[in-house]
Amino acid sequence: MISRPVLAPEIGTLSGDSAEFLVLCTIGAVAEREAWARLERISLDYQLRKRKVMGGSPTPSVLGALAFYFVFLLGLDGLVLIVRAQNGTTPPSEVSALNSVFNQWGISPPFYQWNISGEPCSGTAIGTSIRWNINSRDYNPGIKCDCNGTLCHITQLKVIALDVVGGIPEELWSLTSLNSLNLAQNYLTGPLSSSIANLTQMQWLNLGLNALSGEVPKELGKLTNLTVFYFDSSGVSGAIPSTFAALQNLQAVWGSDNEFTGSIPEFIGNWSKLSSL
Structure with missing residues (x-):
């Protein structure tokens, strides 16, 4: 099982407490849960394949790379959502x-x-x-x-x-x-x-x-x-x-x-x- 980092957005401390911002936070939380569930499935599949082929266990570096990739995507998506919420849209x-x-x-x-x-x-x-x-x-x-x-x-x-x-x-x-x-x-x-x-x-x-x-x-x-x-x-x-x-x-x-x-x-x-x- 991969250790999942604790994410505490503390919405009350962020600027912009509008309904739109809360909706965006909710969307981000859902995306986060889905992404980590997918990461765990990929990790489990990798471990099974590794043991079946080589009788060994996956290296921490590979799992670390996978974790970094998903966290990066989550952060990027969240940043886009927040920037759009703060700066508005073009007609x-x-x-x-x-x-x-x-x-x-x-x-x-x-x-x-x-x-x-x-x-x-x-x-x-x-x-x-x-x-x-x-x-x-x-x-x-x-x-x-x-x-x-x-x-x-x-x-x-x-x-x-x-x-x-x-x-x-x-x-x-x-x-x-x-x-x-x-x-x-x-x-x-x-x-x-x-x-x-x-x-x-x-x-x-x-x-x-x-x-x-x-x-x-x-x-x-x-x-x-x-x-x-x-x-x-x-x-x-x-x-x-x-x-x-x-x-x-x-x-x-x-x-x-x-x-x-x-x-x-x-x-x-x-x-x-x-x-x-």
Whole structure:
């Protein structure tokens, strides 16, 4: 018989005494009992086979390895349940949109970073211990979420230099909580959709070094929270929309190596916060 460790969760000492948390603890306890029962069955079967074949007894190291494996799985499952209970869930519409975008682009994050198919606002997407930088290739592709109570929203998304080919899926513009978006150094084609106006929370936007076409949509002028806009070598053309006069919070704009026409708009002189052009 394997000695089973004594587990005393002391629920009263844990933060979050909601009904949801109690349910999760109950689920964890059931899973624990089932796992240890299975471990004992495996151990007994192993002992019988060992005695039958070699007339000996199983080594402690083998049983120890089995025990460690099951305890590890129990701990991992419990951690996932607790993290989800504390940080909330992502709206299904955002989950669906993110999955659609990544599927169309043929990309996915490493499995250990965050769970795109189930709950994307998990792992590194909500972790506070990692060094997240929207302009870094670490955790790429990657997202960051803002969680408040039981609800999480995707606020940052980066897909940098991953050789993505094709247009920007329309579903991307439905992620209306985005405040930072980096799609630089890919092979994105086609025009920018006027639906970009949906991203009214956008503050940091990089579309540079792509193969887009057509004019910059005038609707982009509705992103009045925008402070950084990089679209150099992006492939856009035409005149700079007059609606850009409303972008009074801009601090950095890079738009070189495009096929712009017409004169430089005078309203650029009114971008009083601009420090890099």
